[in-house]
Amino acid sequence: HEWGAEGWLPFPPALLQRKKSQLDVLEIPSIPNPFPELCCSPFASVLSASLLPKATSRKKQVIKVYSEDDTSRALEVPSDITARDVCQLLILKNHYIDDHSWTIFEHLTQIGLERSLEDHELVVEVLSNWALEEENRLYFRKNYAKYEFFKNPGSFFPEHMVSFSNETSGAISHTEILQMFISSSTYPEIHGYLHAKEQGKKSWKKNYFLLRRSGLYFSTKGTSKEPRHLQFFCEFSNSDMYMSLAGKKMSGAPANYGFCFKPNKSGGTRDLKQLCADDEQSRTCWMTALRLLKYGMQLYQNYMHPYQGRSGFNSLNISPTRSFSENSLVAMDFSGRRSRVIENPTEALSVAVEEGLAWRRKGCLRLNAHGSPSASQTATPNIAIHRSQPWFHHKISRDEAQRLILQQGLIDGVFLVRDSQSNPKAFVLSLSHGLKIKHFQILEDDGKQFYTLDDGHTRFTDLIQLVEFYQLNKGVLPCKLKHYCAQIAL
Numbered sequence: 001h002e003w004g005a006e007g008w009l010p011f012p013p014a015l016l017q018r019k020k021s022q023l024d025v026l027e028i029p030s031i032p033n034p035f036p037e038l039c040c041s042p043f044a045s046v047l048s049a050s051l052l053p054k055a056t057s058r059k060k061q062v063i064k065v066y067s068e069d070d071t072s073r074a075l076e077v078p079s080d081i082t083a084r085d086v087c088q089l090l091i092l093k094n095h096y097i098d099d100h101s102w103t104i105f106e107h108l109t110q111i112g113l114e115r116s117l118e119d120h121e122l123v124v125e126v127l128s129n130w131a132l133e134e135e136n137r138l139y140f141r142k143n144y145a146k147y148e149f150f151k152n153p154g155s156f157f158p159e160h161m162v163s164f165s166n167e168t169s170g171a172i173s174h175t176e177i178l179q180m181f182i183s184s185s186t187y188p189e190i191h192g193y194l195h196a197k198e199q200g201k202k203s204w205k206k207n208y209f210l211l212r213r214s215g216l217y218f219s220t221k222g223t224s225k226e227p228r229h230l231q232f233f234c235e236f237s238n239s240d241m242y243m244s245l246a247g248k249k250m251s252g253a254p255a256n257y258g259f260c261f262k263p264n265k266s267g268g269t270r271d272l273k274q275l276c277a278d279d280e281q282s283r284t285c286w287m288t289a290l291r292l293l294k295y296g297m298q299l300y301q302n303y304m305h306p307y308q309g310r311s312g313f314n315s316l317n318i319s320p321t322r323s324f325s326e327n328s329l330v331a332m333d334f335s336g337r338r339s340r341v342i343e344n345p346t347e348a349l350s351v352a353v354e355e356g357l358a359w360r361r362k363g364c365l366r367l368n369a370h371g372s373p374s375a376s377q378t379a380t381p382n383i384a385i386h387r388s389q390p391w392f393h394h395k396i397s398r399d400e401a402q403r404l405i406l407q408q409g410l411i412d413g414v415f416l417v418r419d420s421q422s423n424p425k426a427f428v429l430s431l432s433h434g435l436k437i438k439h440f441q442i443l444e445d446d447g448k449q450f451y452t453l454d455d456g457h458t459r460f461t462d463l464i465q466l467v468e469f470y471q472l473n474k475g476v477l478p479c480k481l482k483h484y485c486a487q488i489a490l
Contacts, residue, residue, distance in 0.1 A: 061124055065090065065104070065138045068404075068487040077123070084119035084306060090140055094490065100306050101409075101483075103143035109135045111272070112250050113242035113260065114407075116143050118295060119302040129265055140490065144483045145409030147303040149288050152411075153178055155435065156288045158281060163189045181292035182300055187213050190289045191225075192282055194218075195254050196233070197274040204254055204276065209233070211289055234261050234273045241290055247276060257283040280410065280435045386417070386463035391484035393418045401430040402437050404485050410435050413482025417442070417463060427463065429453070430485075433478040440477065442466065453477070 059079045065086065066072045075089060087102040096102070104117045106126060117126060123138070130136050149156040153174035164172060164186070172188075180188050190211040195204045196218065207218040210225060216236065221229040244251070244258030251258070253276040261273040277283035292299060331348035333340050342348045386392045393401065396418050405414050412433050420426040420441060427442040442451050442463070450459035451466050454476045460466040471481045 063123060063127065063138065065140050065490065067140055067490045069489050071490050073490040079122075079124045081123055082119060083117035083121050083123055084302070086123055087119075087140065088307075090490065094488075096488075101142045101144050101146060103141065103146055105139040105141065105143075105407075107137045107139055108242070108262075109137065112244060112246040113262065114245055115240060115242045116146065118291075118299070119306065120298055141488065142408045142483070142486070144414055145411045147299075148409065148411045149292075150178065150300070150303050155412075157188075157285055161190055161192045161282070161285050163191060178292070181289070182297050187293075188289075190286065191223075192286075193278065194282075194286070195276040195278075197251060197253070197272075197276075200270070202252055204252070209275075211286070211293070213293060216290075236261055236290055236294055239263050239273070241287060241294075243287070244274070244276075247274070255279075259283060259287055284410070284435060389417075389464065389467075390486035390488075391416050391467060392463070393485075393487070395419050397421060398428075398430075398439065401428075401439075404487070405430060405432050405437050408483075408485050410437070411483075412479045414485055415481045415483070416485040417467065427451070429477075431477060431479070431481070438478065 060076050061079055062074055062076050063086075064072050064074050073090070073093075075086065077086065077089070083104040086104055088098070090096075091098050091102060104123065105114055106117055107114045117123065127138075157174060157177055162177065177188050180186055192209065193206055194209045195206050196209075197204050207220075208223045209216060209218045210230065211217075214235075216233045217230040218233050219225065219229050220231055224230075239261040240263075242260055242262055244253065244260060247253035247258030248256050251274060253274070255276055255278060257277040257280055259275055259277075263271050275286075277286060331342040331351065333342050333351065342351060387394065393404070393416050396404075398421065401416060401418055404416065408414060410432050414432040416430050418428050418430060420428045423441070425444060429440045429442055431438050431440065440453055442453055443455075444451060450456070450461060451463060452459050453466070453470075458469070458475065460469065467481060469475070470477055474480050
């Protein structure tokens, strides 16, 4: 029988003739839930991507993402989610500003390797290559150098490491080099010396290497490029490239500028093709060229169109920086009899800086009961005001500071401020410039009333003033402070 407008009705004869196996499963009509809000608790520990469109019909999987302070967050995501989409989800949930530098890192703990996932890579596919016994992790942090070679190719491709085929004539600009990597059949050749770990041995051998579209080769006779002297080393289309974090300690590498190729499928250290450069500039050039040759135009598309993901998250039309309510705010000037809107962006910025400096002066020079600054407050600057700043790192070592900056990208202007280890009453500004990390001591001057980087010629009442000044002015530093290195929490 079936339910009709007049009650129970007999089945049609055609339906009664169906096979018994077809009648074993009854289709029960769905009953709408009168309390849908009870099915989705706001206190759930797993963040679900099902709130996003087009994600409900696909198979889902729970992944775990870590931050630098070892806090983690579990995400329920579709199986075809990209690394860029995972970043976008975490940015939304944590209310971060999206400056396109957020990156998912794959960290292989046991063998000390790490790489940044490309924005278009499928995260679940990467996890499927991990063995069950491996304690690998995914990290979420900034990578300011991810697409820096598109903006400043000169620092990534030194002239002594790049050559061109005979078909190319005349001087070649760095922009043309990038175009060759991306789309042209005329390729630039990367060459130079690298140390290679011999297969099955602990020793390393220095050879002259050449990178071409067909693969990576080394010369068996000095710097000869003749085909009879070139031996194939690695084909990188079916391998992933990693940076070595502890090559000197774990593999006996001659320097700390190691990188290697690992097959896409899980494998041990015997399957690694390990290399080591003599300096950071050489390693950066090799790794950048390998990325461009492997992914080519896809990297340029990731850089130009960061929200074109495969899993449909871009359909949210998310603003990368400001919300609608923030965009409705305007800068105002209340100094005159009548308030006015500040339409000039430069004027608005200068007014904001002036107000901030005035506010800090009032905080540092509070009056005592007799109407004059107290002796205790004028004797020492406000030493705690910088503790809440994301660029300040309390009591970390020089090596730890270098590791943090290296992880977030060795481009000009990446910096942090930390406590000095040699002088407990001073601080240190660690700054990246020219693919090197430099350290500048911040001294307390004039009876601990001011901070200075240039022996008292330029003085600041607190570290925030100092950092903001060098963000706008190079001063005695090799470059301005551009990107602060922070340890975020999920």
